[in-house]
Amino acid sequence: MCNLISVVLPVYNESASLDEFFLRLKKTTSAEQSYIFEFIFVNDGSGDNSLAKLVNLKNQNANIKILDFTRNFGKEFALAAGLAEAKGEAVIMLDVDLQHPPEFIPQFLRKWEAGAEVVVGVRNKNKGENLVKNLGSNLFYKIMGAIGETKIAPHSTDFRLVNKVVLDCFNKFTEHERLNRGLIDWLGFRTDYIYFDAEERKSGKAGYSFFKLLHLAISSFVAHSLFPLKLAGYLGVLITFFSGIFGFFILIEKFILNDLLGYHFSGPAVLAVLIVFLVGLVLVSLGLMALYIGQIHSEVINRPLYVVRKKYD
Ligand code: UDP
Numbered sequence: 001m002c003n004l005i006s007v008v009l010p011v012y013n014e015s016a017s018l019d020e021f022f023l024r025l026k027k028t029t030s031a032e033q034s035y036i037f038e039f040i041f042v043n044d045g046s047g048d049n050s051l052a053k054l055v056n057l058k059n060q061n062a063n064i065k066i067l068d069f070t071r072n073f074g075k076e077f078a079l080a081a082g083l084a085e086a087k088g089e090a091v092i093m094l095d096v097d098l099q100h101p102p103e104f105i106p107q108f109l110r111k112w113e114a115g116a117e118v119v120v121g122v123r124n125k126n127k128g129e130n131l132v133k134n135l136g137s138n139l140f141y142k143i144m145g146a147i148g149e150t151k152i153a154p155h156s157t158d159f160r161l162v163n164k165v166v167l168d169c170f171n172k173f174t175e176h177e178r179l180n181r182g183l184i185d186w187l188g189f190r191t192d193y194i195y196f197d198a199e200e201r202k203s204g205k206a207g208y209s210f211f212k213l214l215h216l217a218i219s220s221f222v223a224h225s226l227f228p229l230k231l232a233g234y235l236g237v238l239i240t241f242f243s244g245i246f247g248f249f250i251l252i253e254k255f256i257l258n259d260l261l262g263y264h265f266s267g268p269a270v271l272a273v274l275i276v277f278l279v280g281l282v283l284v285s286l287g288l289m290a291l292y293i294g295q296i297h298s299e300v301i302n303r304p305l306y307v308v309r310k311k312y313d
C-alpha cells in the first residue's frame, strides 16, 4: 500500500527555523517507506523572507504545496486553510518553530494504524515558557474543564493527526471565532495521545503574545460554554432570593410585629434591601435575555447537529 499522508504547516516569520525544520521533517518522513507525503505550508502573511525560503524548498521538493495569505490572519485560520487543502488518508499538523519535534511523527502514524481516529500531542512540560504563560494555561484548562461542554485534555496541543473522516467533518465547520483543537475534540472521535517534551523555540519569537492568548482563551470559553452568558442570571436569582426573604422578614418584624424582636431596622436599611432586591430583578431579566441570546449564538455558529463516523448500508 502507498497511502498519502498530508502534513499541514502554518508559517509566520519562521525564516530562521525553516531549513532545519524541513531537514528534520524530511528525514523522519522519508524513513516511512509505506507512505508518501505531501507538505502543505501556509504562509500566514510573514514579514520576513519565509515565503522566498518556502519557494526555494518547493523548487527542490516536488511534494510541497504553498498557500500564501495576503496578510496575517492567525494560526487558527492558517491551519484551517491547510486542512481544507489536504488530500491524504490522514493529516498531521505541527508548528515549524521546532517546538513540535518532527521526530514524533512515526509515533502518531503508529497510533493511527492501531485504530485511533485522532492522535493528540500532549506537552509534558513547557521548557522556556514563562511563569505567566504556564499559570495562564493551567487556569485555562481548569476553567474550561469546569464550564466547557467540550472536554479538552489539559496541555493537548495542535500537534495532531486526524484521519480522513475527521478531516471531512472538520472542514464543514463554518464558525469564525475558533480554536481548532476545541472543534476537533467536539467532534468526539476515538482519540489517542502522544506525550512529548516541547523544545524551546529555536529562533524568532512566539507570535502569540500574552494578550493574544488571553483573547483566544476568552473566545474559546464563549465558543464552548454558555456559562459566562448566564452568569448574570444566576447571580440575579441568588440576590433576588436572599434579599426577598430578608425584605419580607423586615416587613413582618417592623410593621406587623411592631419590632417585637427589637431589631430597630432603620429607614435606610429598608431602602437598601429594597434596592438590592430590585438589582436582583434586573439581573434576572438580563439572565432571561441571555437565554435568548444563547439560542441565537448556537444557531449562528451553525455547528453540525451530529457527527456520523460511518454509514453501514
Ligand atoms: N503562526 C501562524 N500565524 C500566526 C502566529 C503563528 O501561522 O499569526 C504559526 C507559527 O509560524 C508556528 C505556529 O503557528 O508554526 C505556532 O506559533 P507560535 O510558536 O508563535 O505559538 P506558540 O508556540 O506560542 O503556541
Ligand code: MG
Pocket: 095, 097, 099, 201, 206
Ligand atoms: Mg511555538
